[in-house]
Amino acid sequence: MIGRHHARLLQTGGFARFAGAVDPAGDQYGAVLDPDKVFPSVEALLAATTPDFAVIAVPTAQHAAAAAELARAGVHVLVEKPLAGTVQEAEETIAAIRDAGVRGAVGHVERYNPALLGVREHLHEIGQVFLISTERVGPFPDRIRDVGVVMDLATHDLDLVRWLGGEPVAQVAAQTAVRMGREPHEDLVLITGRLRNDTTFNCVVDRVTPTKRRRTRILGERGMLEADTLTGDLVLYKNASATVADPFAQALRGVSEGDAIRFALPRPEPLRTELETFVAYIQGDDDAGVVTLEEGLHTVQVAAAALRSAQTGETVSP
Numbered sequence: 001m002i003g004r005h006h007a008r009l010l011q012t013g014g015f016a017r018f019a020g021a022v023d024p025a026g027d028q029y030g031a032v033l034d035p036d037k038v039f040p041s042v043e044a045l046l047a048a049t050t051p052d053f054a055v056i057a058v059p060t061a062q063h064a065a066a067a068a069e070l071a072r073a074g075v076h077v078l079v080e081k082p083l084a085g086t087v088q089e090a091e092e093t094i095a096a097i098r099d100a101g102v103r104g105a106v107g108h109v110e111r112y113n114p115a116l117l118g119v120r121e122h123l124h125e126i127g128q129v130f131l132i133s134t135e136r137v138g139p140f141p142d143r144i145r146d147v148g149v150v151m152d153l154a155t156h157d158l159d160l161v162r163w164l165g166g167e168p169v170a171q172v173a174a175q176t177a178v179r180m181g182r183e184p185h186e187d188l189v190l191i192t193g194r195l196r197n198d199t200t201f202n203c204v205v206d207r208v209t210p211t212k213r214r215r216t217r218i219l220g221e222r223g224m225l226e227a228d229t230l231t232g233d234l235v236l237y238k239n240a241s242a243t244v245a246d247p248f249a250q251a252l253r254g255v256s257e258g259d260a261i262r263f264a265l266p267r268p269e270p271l272r273t274e275l276e277t278f279v280a281y282i283q284g285d286d287d288a289g290v291v292t293l294e295e296g297l298h299t300v301q302v303a304a305a306a307l308r309s310a311q312t313g314e315t316v317s318p
């Protein structure tokens with residue numbers, strides 16, 4: 001699903017030359033323009049060519065093995081999110097990348113969503129942030145998943161909560177449910193938590209909702225920013241400044257209301273921005289803005305803590 005979009009951008013984006021794609025199942029979606037550039041294994045790819053970098057877009061449980069194999073061959077790796085399916089594999093992946101002396105980063109593509117980049121730009125307008133609230137719900141996908149929603153989807157939210165809130169996660173508590181009969185993989189999770197700087201957050205994530213929603217709300221002392229990462233929209237609601245005297249209008253708006261601004265944002269494709277950022281990073285730009293391996297590890301640790309909390313009923317410090 002995501003590999004074919006990487007392939008499209010790497011072949012047509014103009015910021016890289018395409019070395020090839022590896023998939024033991026072949027090119028099921030006709031994503032590769034030149035059939036000679038489809039390989040059944042990393043070994044076969046490496047026998048034909050030595051790429052500068054690779055995007056790891058295999059099932060999550062196989063990230064660690066694929067990333068390590070390519071890193072050992074001297075290839076920089078951009079690992080799709082989550083960095084790995086377990087904390088141990090995430091740590092092993094970082095060690096393999098460090099030992100090989102190559103560069104690595106994690107593909108948390110939401111970081112490049114125009115609406116969330118806009119949130120970062122306008123954060124100062126709402127003052128001290130005290131709540132970050134995310135909603136990522138939608139229908140059950142037709143693809144078989146090797147992990148539940150916590151690792152698969154909530155890792156997007158856990159990464160952006162930390163990124164927007166500016167500090168690592170200190171505590172999480174979670175409730176999960178299995179509604180689609182795919183034990184042991186949960187398809188619904190509710191997470192509440194607190195960052196080290198005391199900002200509170202909650203995330204509602206599932207794949208059992210009949211319509212897709214991707215919303216992030218940031219509440220601060222002077223107002224609220226609301227981002228919709230499906231449409232790329234961002235709205236700033238300022239705290240109340242005008243009294244609403246008309247009783248009918250009051251029923252709709254409350255006793256007072258503030259200004260609201262919907263920002264007109266440039267909308268480049270987030271996946272393209274992610275790839276361009278990684279290319280700049282491997283060319284030596286340390287401040288390019290990649291999601292670092294350590295950040296990717298922290299997100300896997302927090303996701304594991306959420307799963308532990310759901311199991312034990314306790315609040316967990318990752």
Ligand SMILES: NC(=O)c1ccc[n+]([C@@H]2O[C@H](COP(=O)([O-])OP(=O)(O)OC[C@H]3O[C@@H](n4cnc5c(N)ncnc54)[C@H](O)[C@@H]3O)[C@@H](O)[C@H]2O)c1
Pocket residue numbers: 001002003022023024025026056057058059060062066080081082107108109143152
């Ligand atoms: N950043 C995002 O928004 C985003 C979106 C979707 C998926 N992902 C991540 O990308 C990864 C892939 O997800 P997907 O939905 O594209 O999965 P998918 O099942 O659609 O595709 C995985 C592909 O990997 C191939 N494959 C399996 N083992 C392989 C191996 N050892 N070497 C090479 N190819 C192999 C499969 O044949 C399949 O074509 C997951 O980790 C997922 O979390 C990220």
